[in-house]
Amino acid sequence: MGLLRVRQWASTRGGVGVRPGLLLLLPLIATLLFLVLPLAALVDRSVSDQGIGAAFDLLGDDLFVDALKRTLVLSLIVTFGCCVIGVPYTLAMVGARRSVGLVLLLILLSTFWISILVRTFGWVLLLQPAGALEQVLHKFGLVSGSLDLFQTTPAMYPAMVHVMLPFFILPVYASCLRLDTDLLRAGQSLGAKPLSVLRHVVLPHLRPAILAGASIVFMLSLGFFVTPLLLGGPDNLTVATLINRQFSELYDLGTAATMALFLLIVVLVLYLVIDRFVPLVQSGAPDT
Amino acid sequence: MPPSYGHLTRRSLLQRGSVAVGALGVPGLLASCGGDDDGNPKTTGTDASRDISGKVIYADYGGTTREASQAAFYTPFEKETGVPVVPGDVDTSKMRLFAENKRSEWDLANLDGWEVVDFAEKGWLEELPDWVKKTDLVSPEFQKWTVGNYSASLGIAFNVEEGNKPPTSWADFWDTRKFPGKRGVPNFGYVQFEAALLADGVPHEEIYPIDFERATAKLDELRDQILYWDTFGQSMQFLAQGSVGMTMNTNSRTVLFRDQGLPVDFVWDDAILLPWGGNGILKYGPNRDAAFALADFCADPKRQAEFSRLTLYGPTQSAALDLMDDDLLSKLPNSPEHESAAFSLNVPDRAKQNDEIVQRWTEWVS
Numbered sequence: 009m010g011l012l013r014v015r016q017w018a019s020t021r022g023g024v025g026v027r028p029g030l031l032l033l034l035p036l037i038a039t040l041l042f043l044v045l046p047l048a049a050l051v052d053r054s055v056s057d058q059g060i061g062a063a064f065d066l067l068g069d070d071l072f073v074d075a076l077k078r079t080l081v082l083s084l085i086v087t088f089g090c091c092v093i094g095v096p097y098t099l100a101m102v103g104a105r106r107s108v109g110l111v112l113l114l115i116l117l118s119t120f121w122i123s124i125l126v127r128t129f130g131w132v133l134l135l136q137p138a139g140a141l142e143q144v145l146h147k148f149g150l151v152s153g154s155l156d157l158f159q160t161t162p163a164m165y166p167a168m169v170h171v172m173l174p175f176f177i178l179p180v181y182a183s184c185l186r187l188d189t190d191l192l193r194a195g196q197s198l199g200a201k202p203l204s205v206l207r208h209v210v211l212p213h214l215r216p217a218i219l220a221g222a223s224i225v226f227m228l229s230l231g232f233f234v235t236p237l238l239l240g241g242p243d244n245l246t247v248a249t250l251i252n253r254q255f256s257e258l259y260d261l262g263t264a265a266t267m268a269l270f271l272l273i274v275v276l277v278l279y280l281v282i283d284r285f286v287p288l289v290q291s292g293a294p295d296t
Numbered sequence: 297m298p299p300s301y302g303h304l305t306r307r308s309l310l311q312r313g314s315v316a317v318g319a320l321g322v323p324g325l326l327a328s329c330g331g332d333d334d335g336n337p338k339t340t341g342t343d344a345s346r347d348i349s350g351k352v353i354y355a356d357y358g359g360t361t362r363e364a365s366q367a368a369f370y371t372p373f374e375k376e377t378g379v380p381v382v383p384g385d386v387d388t389s390k391m392r393l394f395a396e397n398k399r400s401e402w403d404l405a406n407l408d409g410w411e412v413v414d415f416a417e418k419g420w421l422e423e424l425p426d427w428v429k430k431t432d433l434v435s436p437e438f439q440k441w442t443v444g445n446y447s448a449s450l451g452i453a454f455n456v457e458e459g460n461k462p463p464t465s466w467a468d469f470w471d472t473r474k475f476p477g478k479r480g481v482p483n484f485g486y487v488q489f490e491a492a493l494l495a496d497g498v499p500h501e502e503i504y505p506i507d508f509e510r511a512t513a514k515l516d517e518l519r520d521q522i523l524y525w526d527t528f529g530q531s532m533q534f535l536a537q538g539s540v541g542m543t544m545n546t547n548s549r550t551v552l553f554r555d556q557g558l559p560v561d562f563v564w565d566d567a568i569l570l571p572w573g574g575n576g577i578l579k580y581g582p583n584r585d586a587a588f589a590l591a592d593f594c595a596d597p598k599r600q601a602e603f604s605r606l607t608l609y610g611p612t613q614s615a616a617l618d619l620m621d622d623d624l625l626s627k628l629p630n631s632p633e634h635e636s637a638a639f640s641l642n643v644p645d646r647a648k649q650n651d652e653i654v655q656r657w658t659e660w661v662s
Contacts, residue, residue: 071662137478137523137539154478158539159524242483242524242661250662257484257658259389 047272050265057262063270072267075250082164082236082246083229089169090176090225095218098177099210102184113181120174128235131167132158135239159241167235175228176221183217219286227275227282247271348379348586354575355386355402359529360552361607368603373593379586391578395420400580403587406445409435412574413647416441422577428588429595431612433630434572435643442574443591444612446603449629449638450487451567453535453545456559465566466495469542470514472521477541480534483524485657487568487641488515491544494566494639504645508656515660524661535560547634548608551627569629569638572612604628 054062066072101112119127134140136158145151157163187210195205233248240246245253247267254264354370356362362383370381386405394400395418407415413435415421421441431444452469454462455477468475469491481488489506492514498507523540525531528549534540536558550562575594577587593599597615604611604620610630611617617631625631629638646653 071659136534136537138537139539245662253658253662256387256389257654259392261389261392 050268053261054265054269058266062262062266063273066263066266066270071245072247072250075245075247078161078244079230079232079246079248082161082168082232083226085165086168086172086229087222087226089165090172091218091222093169094173094176094180094221095214097173098180098184098214099206101177101181116174116177119170124171124234127171128167128238131163131170131235132238135163159239159244161240161244163239164236164244167239168229168232171235172225172229176225179221179224180214180217183214187213216286223278223282223286227278230271230275230278348377348583348589350583350586351380351382352404352583352586352590353382353384353402353581354590355384355405357406358383358385359527361406364603364606367606368599369590369594372599373590376593377586377589379589381590391415391420394578394580398580400578400582402578403581403583404590405576405578407442407574407576409438409570409572409574409643410647410650412438412442412576413644414650415576417647420576420579422579422581422584422587424577424591425588428592431572431595432614433612434574438574438643442576443595444572445575445594446573446600446607446609446612447569447571447630448573448609449547449562449564449567449569449634450491450544451547451550451638452542452563453532453550453560454542454563455535455538456561462561463542463563465563466491467497470495470518472518475541477521478523478539479518479521480525480531480540480543480545481518481522482531482544483526483661485654486544487570488544488657489653490568490639490641492518494568500639503639504642504649506649506653508652512656512660532560546609547627547629551608564634565637567629567634567638569635569640571630571640571643574612 058065097112097116101109101116103109104112132139135155137154137156139158141157142151142155145155191209191213192205195209200208231248232246233252236244236246237249237252240249248271251264251267251271254260254267352373354365356365366381366383370383374380384402386402386407388411390401391405394402412421416438424440424443428443430439431442432439433447434442434444452463452466456462463469463475469479472479489508489511490503492511493503493506494500496510496514498510523534523543525534525543528545531543531545532549532553535543535545536553545562547562547564547567550560554560554562575591577584577591581587595613597611597613597619600611600613600616601619603609604616605624608624608627610628617625617628620628626633628634
């Protein structure tokens with residue numbers, strides 16, 4: 009894919025005089041140094057500490073299986089939440105007046121630009137006991153006492169959806185921009201009401217992008233770390249926070265490595281399966 | 297004493313978040329305390345004939361403890377020897393890797409007493425040469441493995457506005473009917489089992505070996521009321537903003553904040569005294585001789601007294617206690633008065649169960 013792009017680019021500029029292979033040298037070295045080697049070390053650590061069958065032993069470990077189930081459910085819910093909020097948001101971005109659309113885009117991008125840590129801390133300040141949300145609700149007399157949200161599973165969802173939303177919306181937004189507006193006019197001129205234009209023209213066009221966005225969000229959510237760590241509390245371990253616990257509290261590097269590999273393989277398999285049905289790479293990012 | 301277990305990721309994440317708490321005044325306090333440092337450079341017995349050069353890398357807990365260490369130890373050491381002390385962030389999982397790879401990034405690490413015992417047995421620490429001064433409050437059989445740094449009390453920090461009468465024991469910490477409000481508890485295995493057993497009425501001399509069944513049953517009673525914190529700063533923040541009514545914390549943090557005018561106080565009765573922690577010298581460190589010299593420097597009573605004045609942690613050199621006035625003594629964990637009121641844990645006993653404590657806590661909490 010990358011190589012092809014580079015070839016095309018190079019051929020359009022004929023006289024650049026740099027071989028595409030050379031251009032790829034640095035990225036290749038970086039990949040080798042920072043991805044392949046660490047992964048090899050991870051495999052080595054896992055196998056030398058635990059043996060080849062360790063991954064199967066993991067399936068007998070209740071804590072791990074619980075964390076895995078929790079992570080899958082969490083990722084599904086977050087993906088669903090992103091779809092429900094993301095599709096209308098995208099349509100609003102495209103459909104609204106230009107200035108409003110721009111503001112919506114800026115709001116979205118701001119969640120990209122502000123560090124995930126800062127945003128998660130924002131949610132901590134909002135949700136913690138005696139935090140902002142509780143104070144507001146108390147002020148209006150809507151709730152008395154503690155909300156008991158902080159360090160619970162429900163506390164994680166809004167923050168995770170917030171963090172993941174751009175990964176969903178941007179591909180859908182790109183697809184929206186590619187929609188031929190003549191099709192909308194054609195639909196209207198043939199008597200379709202706005203809702204049926206949406207149903208028969210817009211959504212079918214967006215379908216691949218929605219699926220791609222959802223898949224990306226789902227796979228990213230499987231590795232979620234900071235947000236569950238800070239909002240979920242210790243009894244809401246996801247696979248990633250469990251790996252952290254193995255590593256930094258129990259000093260069990262072998263098990264941590266095995267868990268990490270397990271998660272990696274799950275994500276890779278998912279990727280390969282999904283990629284067969286949804287062209288993830290092409291619509292995975294807005295056109296540049 | 298900051299968390300002793302790993303948590304590098306989590307802690308470094310949280311340190312950024314707790315800047316706000318730091319801004320409440322500790323740095324200012326440190327600065328004002330440091331003002332009358334008499335800075336006499338000739339107080340230590342660092343052997344002048346020992347020619348040291350380069351630098352020393354000291355892995356500590358960062359934050360306010362590091363600032364105080366810099367003022368009391370690192371900077372004066374550099375002034376005297378010309379060898380700068382470079383701080384790093386302590387992380388036990390890294391120490392494990394250092395020992396495995398036989399190469400360490402750090403020369404010294406700030407360790408809890410039970411870590412000194414555990415790591416000495418694992419062979420991760422360098423034995424001290426005879427010329428390094430001993431610290432007499434460290435358990436005698438481990439004085440050759442570490443120069444003590446400080447003692448700390450882990451006890452109940454409470455909000456004085458919260459209730460009418462202050463709590464006086466761990467039993468009160470558990471009694472959420474008499475003392476309503478959530479409870480702040482560390483999110484890593486520390487002294488929670490000891491606290492649970494004390495709350496359950498186990499006499500001091502029978503705490504070790506820990507009866508985990510009994511301790512976890514007691515912890516179960518409190519589970520719904522717990523708010524977990526990752527750093528002592530976050531613990532204080534929870535208390536200050538009213539998220540919890542009581543929280544476990546050190547005498548140091550709590551009393552420093554009280555002296556700043558925050559409506560918090562510390563319960564000395566039944567507080568869990570960690571009688572000594574140490575400066576451990578790591579095997580395979582890059583600057584061994586300079587590390588020994590720094591350890592020796594840290595054993596100096598005057599320097600220790602200065603560190604205590606800045607942090608309210610207790611010295612591990614009894615001569616340092618003689619240099620302090622009554623006001624300072626009244627805030628230290630190992631002044632005679634507070635030591636007798638506290639549960640002073642037996643470091644070697646605690647060390648024997650250390651791995652199990654971490655394991656059991658992890659199981660219980662998740």
